[in-house]
Amino acid sequence: MKKNESDLKHIVLRLGGFHIEMSFLGSIGRLTAGSGLHEVLEPVYASNAVNHMLSGKAVSRAVRGFMMVENALHILLMKGALRVSLPSAHETDTEADSSESDEIGERACELYDRFFAGEETTKSVEQSSIFSAICTKLVATKEKLCKSRTSSLWLNFLPHDKHS
Template sequence: MKKTESELKQIVLRLGGFHTEMSFLGSIGRLMAGSGLHEVLETVYASNAVNHMLSGKAVSRAVRGFMMVENALHILLMKESFRVSLPSAHETDTEADSSECDEIVEKACELYDRFVAGEETTESVEQSSILSEISTKLVATKEKLCKSRTSSLWLNFCRMTNILSKFLIAERTGNWDLHLSSIQEMLPFFVAAGHNLYAKSAYVYLSMMQRLEIDHPEVYRHFKAGHHVLRRTDRFWSGLSTDLTIEQILMRSVKSSGGLTRGRGMGESQRAQWILSMPACADYNSAMQDLTGVGYCTSDQHKEATRARKERDRVDTLAILE
């Protein structure tokens, strides 16, 4: 008999981005245990919330908290490199004292003002020698600080949060190459934190994805086009990991009012009836929205880009600095 290939070979398995992010957040918390990160975060969050953040369970809080700590560290790094005074919680950007700032910082501020005014283009700013000078000076400061174990630990924290930022950008924007490169950078931290299952799975996942263009060229083209994430809207920053979408839609429906865990039972017949009825319920929902003229929609502005959230982040970052 002629052997036929199994249909299972046509299935491409992917590593869930949301749970990978959770594991990496937990790795950061594990590696920074005893460093004082817990106490620093307690200046903004409650102690019990910080425990969940460092374990990777409270994802949104952990991302925000780690980013604020990283911002505070960069402020201290700028102070060390360019003699920039620390900002105060009661002063605005226009009130900040710049009399003792380094000359490079003053030139950078002038370049920024010209860019905002439209006198400079993005290309001219990127080619500016001022940015190169700033980068060179920051690298020199980091090399000097790396001689201290404590400074080296916190610089490593900045590196981990930078990897986290790149991973979030890849998921939100649908950047396939950045997605793979950021997971590759996560590997040593998974191993160091003892997250062996994710270290192994991520390694196998990267090996499979590197051959995706050869083994599954059609799937590869879709992933390169940004279709490895799901979108509910056509906005640029609206990509969602597939496992996150499952958690938000399917699992929420199962566990919310009227779901399987609310008195219906979890038998095979109940599960089949509930799953098969979901398309009909969606049609009824759409019809009721059309009838009543009421629809579910979101604001064009991301909640983290609002003025209130920016002000709250600024105040909390300054609280961490103090």
């Protein structure tokens, strides 16, 4: 062995699953810094807890918090894509295209009811025209929103599926 080489040179350190998850959550916190994620989580968690969540130190809180944010983003995305209003003390706007959104909503509810009654399969739901119409509207809304840097960041934060 040469004088400059160490026996430790051939050792590779690997993080365990938990520490990889901590590192990943910390990277999300770093990537989303300044995007409003901290402010979105503060009404639910204390400011210091949010700091720990975004640094990757509070793993279970971070996972729960990010899942809540993801669900809220999906609701807002669906609201925008389907032009439906959600009950809120702060909103008084009425959407212009309510007849089309009402029809889509009614047809989607009927499809949902048939699915849970066992009259539809997952495959038949995926192949239905209403499902295709909803997916098309979601894709169009995402493309429109991606023109903004912050929206693009948030949309990339959401998981992707084969339909959108």
